[in-house]
Amino acid sequence: MGRENCYVKASHEVKRKKDHLLFLVADILKSIGILIAASLLGYGVDWLGFEEANIIIIYVLGVLIISIVTNNKIYSLISSLVSVLVFNFLFTDPKFTLQAYDKDYPVTFLIMFIAALLTGTLAAKLKSNAKQSAQAAFRTKVLFDTNQLMQQAQSSEGILSVTARQLLRLLNRDIIIYPVEQEKLGAPLFFLKNGDKKKEEYLSEGERKVAEWVMKNNKYAGADTKTFPDVKCLYFAIRVKDAVYGVVGIEIGQHHWDTFENTILLSILGDCALALENKKNADEKEQATILAQNEQLRANLLRAISHDLRTPLTSISGNASNLLYNGESFDLDTKKSLYQDIYDDAMWLINLVENLLSITRLEEGRVNFHISAELVDEVVKEALRHVNRLKTEHEIIVENQDDLLLAKMDVKLIVQVLINLIDNAIKYTPKGSHIYIRTTQKENWAVISVSDDGPGIPDESKHQIFEMFYSGANRVGDSRRSLGLGLSLCQSIVNAHGGVISVSDNLPHGAIFTFTLPIEEVKLHE
Numbered sequence: 001m002g003r004e005n006c007y008v009k010a011s012h013e014v015k016r017k018k019d020h021l022l023f024l025v026a027d028i029l030k031s032i033g034i035l036i037a038a039s040l041l042g043y044g045v046d047w048l049g050f051e052e053a054n055i056i057i058i059y060v061l062g063v064l065i066i067s068i069v070t071n072n073k074i075y076s077l078i079s080s081l082v083s084v085l086v087f088n089f090l091f092t093d094p095k096f097t098l099q100a101y102d103k104d105y106p107v108t109f110l111i112m113f114i115a116a117l118l119t120g121t122l123a124a125k126l127k128s129n130a131k132q133s134a135q136a137a138f139r140t141k142v143l144f145d146t147n148q149l150m151q152q153a154q155s156s157e158g159i160l161s162v163t164a165r166q167l168l169r170l171l172n173r174d175i176i177i178y179p180v181e182q183e184k185l186g187a188p189l190f191f192l193k194n195g196d197k198k199k200e201e202y203l204s205e206g207e208r209k210v211a212e213w214v215m216k217n218n219k220y221a222g223a224d225t226k227t228f229p230d231v232k233c234l235y236f237a238i239r240v241k242d243a244v245y246g247v248v249g250i251e252i253g254q255h256h257w258d259t260f261e262n263t264i265l266l267s268i269l270g271d272c273a274l275a276l277e278n279k280k281n282a283d284e285k286e287q288a289t290i291l292a293q294n295e296q297l298r299a300n301l302l303r304a305i306s307h308d309l310r311t312p313l314t315s316i317s318g319n320a321s322n323l324l325y326n327g328e329s330f331d332l333d334t335k336k337s338l339y340q341d342i343y344d345d346a347m348w349l350i351n352l353v354e355n356l357l358s359i360t361r362l363e364e365g366r367v368n369f370h371i372s373a374e375l376v377d378e379v380v381k382e383a384l385r386h387v388n389r390l391k392t393e394h395e396i397i398v399e400n401q402d403d404l405l406l407a408k409m410d411v412k413l414i415v416q417v418l419i420n421l422i423d424n425a426i427k428y429t430p431k432g433s434h435i436y437i438r439t440t441q442k443e444n445w446a447v448i449s450v451s452d453d454g455p456g457i458p459d460e461s462k463h464q465i466f467e468m469f470y471s472g473a474n475r476v477g478d479s480r481r482s483l484g485l486g487l488s489l490c491q492s493i494v495n496a497h498g499g500v501i502s503v504s505d506n507l508p509h510g511a512i513f514t515f516t517l518p519i520e521e522v523k524l525h526e
Helices: 002-010 013-047 052-069 074-091 105-152 156-171 205-217 259-308 310-329 332-364 376-386 389-393 411-427 486-496
Strands: 175-181 189-191 233-240 243-251 372-375 395-400 406-409 434-442 445-452 501-505 511-518
Touching: 013 052, 013 074, 052 074, 052 105, 074 105, 105 156, 105 259, 156 175, 156 189, 156 243, 156 259, 175 205, 205 233, 205 243, 233 259, 243 259, 310 332, 332 411, 332 486, 372 376, 372 411, 376 395, 376 406, 376 411, 376 434, 376 445, 406 411, 406 511, 411 434, 411 445, 411 486, 411 511, 486 501, 486 511
Parallel strands: 395 434
Antiparallel strands: 175 189, 175 243, 233 243, 372 406, 434 445, 445 511, 501 511
8 A cells, every 4th residue: 555655645746736835825815815904904003002012912813813824934934023023114114124123123023923822823823733643533434433333334335335325425526336246346336426427438348458567566556646547547466465356446536635634545545445354354254164064964864764774664674574575474464554654754755855855955046936815724725635644633623713714825835734733743742732723814924833832942942943954852652763854844825825833821821833824804895
C-alpha cells in the first residue's frame, strides 16, 4: 500500500498546484477584505473619540478572524505585520506616513505585533487540531461502519458491495468493482453517483483491459498513470499479499482526492481484502467440514447396513433353508409361520431400501413432486393398507375432525411419511398399545398426528429424533434394530411440502408425532 500513497502525492502535482493557487488567491482576498473591514471599523472608533487601544484590539481581532478563515498560518503572520503597518499609516501622527512622533509607538507596535501573532497562531493551531480531530473521528466512523457492514455480509459479492458503497459515500465518485473468480475477472458491479446513465462508459474493452492488467500484476494502473493513462478510472487491486480478490475502479474526473481521503480509501480496501480472505477461509473450512461429515455419513451408513442387514438376511436364509431341505417334516402352521417370517424380513428390507433411495433423492433434489389436492382421510386409509402385519397386535384408531379435509401433497410421499410414523409407533410400543391417528384443520394447515401410549421419548432424545441414523434407546424386546432413517425421511418430505414436523409427550405416557400440510380450499360455484 506504500507505493499507492507515494503515487497519490506525486502523480497529480499539476492539478494540485492549480488547486493550491485557487486557495492562495481566495485566502489573500479574505485577508485583505478583513483588514479593510478592521480599518473601516477603526475609523469609526477614532471618529467617535475612543482611545487608540480600542483600534489595536480591532486589528488583533481581525488577525484572529484571518487565522480562522484561511488555510495556512502564514496568513496570520503576514496579517499581524500588515495590521501594525496599516495602524501606523492610518492612525498615528503624522498620518498617512510610516513615521511616528511619539517615542512610545515602537513599543506599542511591537506589543501589537506580538499580540496579533500569538492570537493568530493559537487560533490557527486550534483550527488545525479541530480539523485533525474531526478527520480522525470521521475516519474511525467510516472504518467502523465498513467493518460492521462487512461482518453482516453473507457472501463475497456482499462484501464487495459494502466496499463500493462506502467508497461512493467517501469520494462521491463512480465505483466499479470486478470480483476475481478462479483467477479470472467476473462481471463488473456498478455503483454510480448518478444512477445507470454512465454505465456504458465503463464497459469499454479498454477499461476491462486495465482491470485485467491490475489483477495479473497486482499493481495500480489507469487514469493519470503511466500504465493505460487514457481510461476513465484509476484501478486498484483488492489484495492480501499476492492473492488478488477483486479489482476496484474509481472515476478520476477533474479533481483527485486528497491525502486524507486516500488514507481512508486504502484502509477500506485493506479491510475488504481481509474480509474476503476470511470469507474464503471460512468457506474452505465449511467445505472441509461438509466433506468430513459426508465421509462420516458414508462410514455410518456402511456400518449400519452391514450390521442391520445381517439379521434379516440370516433369518431369510435360515428359514428358506429349513423349508428347502426339511419342509416335508414341518406341519402346515409351522410352514406358514416360516413363510410369514420370510415375508416380513423381505418387506423390512424393501422398506429400508425405499427409505434410503427416497432420502438420497430428496437430498440431491432429484424428486419430482406431483402436488395435488387429496382427501386426508383417504391418504390415511391408504397408509394403513401398507403397514406391516404387526398392526394386528396394536389397536389403531383413526379420528377425523373433517372427512372432507383437503390438503396439497404428493400422495406417494405423504403415504410414506404416515407408514414410517405408524411403523415407528408399532416398533417402539408393547403389544396391545393404542395408536391414534388424528386429522384436523388449524387455520390454513391440515394437522395430522400419530400418537401412542407407549413408554414415550426421553427429553434428551427429542432434539436428535429426526437426525439420520439416530435410533432411540426405548425398544420392545423383540423389535429389530432400526437404522434411524424413517423419521429423518419424514422430516425431509414434510419440509419439502412447506410444512413442519415435531414430537411431543402424550400424557401420561407415550409420544405424539405431528406434521402439517397446506390445505386446499374448496370453492363452491352456485
